[in-house]
Amino acid sequence: MTLNINHLTTHYLRDISFTLENENLVILGSNGAGKTTLAQAIVHLLENESITIEDKKVSDLCAKERAKYLNFVPSKLEIFDEYIDVHEFLELSLLNGTPYEEIENVLRRLEIDHLKNKSCSAISSGESQLVLCASALLHNATLTLFDEPTANLDSDKKIKIFELLKNDDRFKIVITHDLNLAFKLGFRVIFLQHGAIVYDGRCEHFFEEENLNRLFGHSIRRVEDFFMVNYQ
Numbered sequence: 001m002t003l004n005i006n007h008l009t010t011h012y013l014r015d016i017s018f019t020l021e022n023e024n025l026v027i028l029g030s031n032g033a034g035k036t037t038l039a040q041a042i043v044h045l046l047e048n049e050s051i052t053i054e055d056k057k058v059s060d061l062c063a064k065e066r067a068k069y070l071n072f073v074p075s076k077l078e079i080f081d082e083y084i085d086v087h088e089f090l091e092l093s094l095l096n097g098t099p100y101e102e103i104e105n106v107l108r109r110l111e112i113d114h115l116k117n118k119s120c121s122a123i124s125s126g127e128s129q130l131v132l133c134a135s136a137l138l139h140n141a142t143l144t145l146f147d148e149p150t151a152n153l154d155s156d157k158k159i160k161i162f163e164l165l166k167n168d169d170r171f172k173i174v175i176t177h178d179l180n181l182a183f184k185l186g187f188r189v190i191f192l193q194h195g196a197i198v199y200d201g202r203c204e205h206f207f208e209e210e211n212l213n214r215l216f217g218h219s220i221r222r223v224e225d226f227f228m229v230n231y232q
Contacts, residue, residue: 001054001142001171005042008050012037014196016050020143025173026182026203029192035175036075038192039145042173043072053143067095071141075148077128079120086123086131087116093135106134110160126157133164145173150181179220179227183207191215 001022008016012034027035040046044058044066051058053069061069079089090103107113112130115123123131129149136144149165150158158181165174166185176182182189182203189206191199199206199215206212207227212220221230 002052003042003143004052006050006052008038008041008048010034010037010041010046010048012195013041014194016195016197018190018197018200020171020173020188022171024171024185024187025190026185026187027173027175027190027192028177028179028182031177033192034195035192036147037195039072039147039173039175042145043070045072067139067141069142071136071139071144073132073136073144073146073149075151076125077120077132082121083119085117085119086112089120089131090116090135090138093138095138096140098138098140102138106137109137110134110164126153129153129161130157133161137164137168140170143171143173145175147175148177149174150176150178179207183225183227 003020005016005018016038027038029035037046041048042051042058044051047059049057049059058066058070087103090106094100094103104113107116110130110133112127112134115127115131120128120131133149136146146165149161153161162181162184165172174185174187186203189199189201189203190197191206193215199211207222209222212222219230221228
């Protein structure tokens with residue numbers, strides 16, 4: 001899998017260029033840095049001419065072809081039919097040849113099979129995140145982009161989503177504020193600041209003290225292999 005971003009510029013992003021080749025990526029940055037805007041541009045929710053995947057210009061792909069290569073998983077489950085239940089919602093994600101019976105397998109894998117007949121509007125935010133992850137597995141795109149997949153979740157659900165992101169063998173881009181998640185995933189890291197890339201490299205180097213001080217000042221403190229806000 002080869003994704004190429006070539007001098008992408010929008011109202012929020014400034015001359016973004018990088019290539020992702022058979023690897024996973026974490027995108028970090030403060031609020032307003034342009035993380036979600038970048039994800040939306042990659043999947044062409046934000047129109048542009050700067051993205052190619054597998055040497056094909058994303059802007060030239062029809063919807064079916066784009067769905068084969070790319071999937072964007074938002075930070076919040078939004079539905080337009082208040083009566084649709086979880087199983088019906090997941091049926092809409094059966095793309096790229098995924099068989100119907102795989103819905104049950106994915107529900108069991110994420111331990112949310114008890115939700116399948118519940119209305120999507122009646123489940124909790126944490127359960128919604130797991131349903132979104134289930135939809136990503138069923139979509140089975142070449143590259144999946146996850147926007148804040150562990151935001152506002154309790155610890156057991158964070159662990160479940162971490163295990164999915166870490167162990168599933170499909171290519172993924174993970175947008176997050178969670179430094180501990182990024183460190184444990186160990187993926188390549190891009191750090192955005194004011195719409196520009198100010199770090200692009202290995203996870204191990206990103207979390208070295210000198211680099212953290214450069215990017216965060218003294219607001220982050222490392223204790224063994226954990227990172228926390230340095231309240232004073």
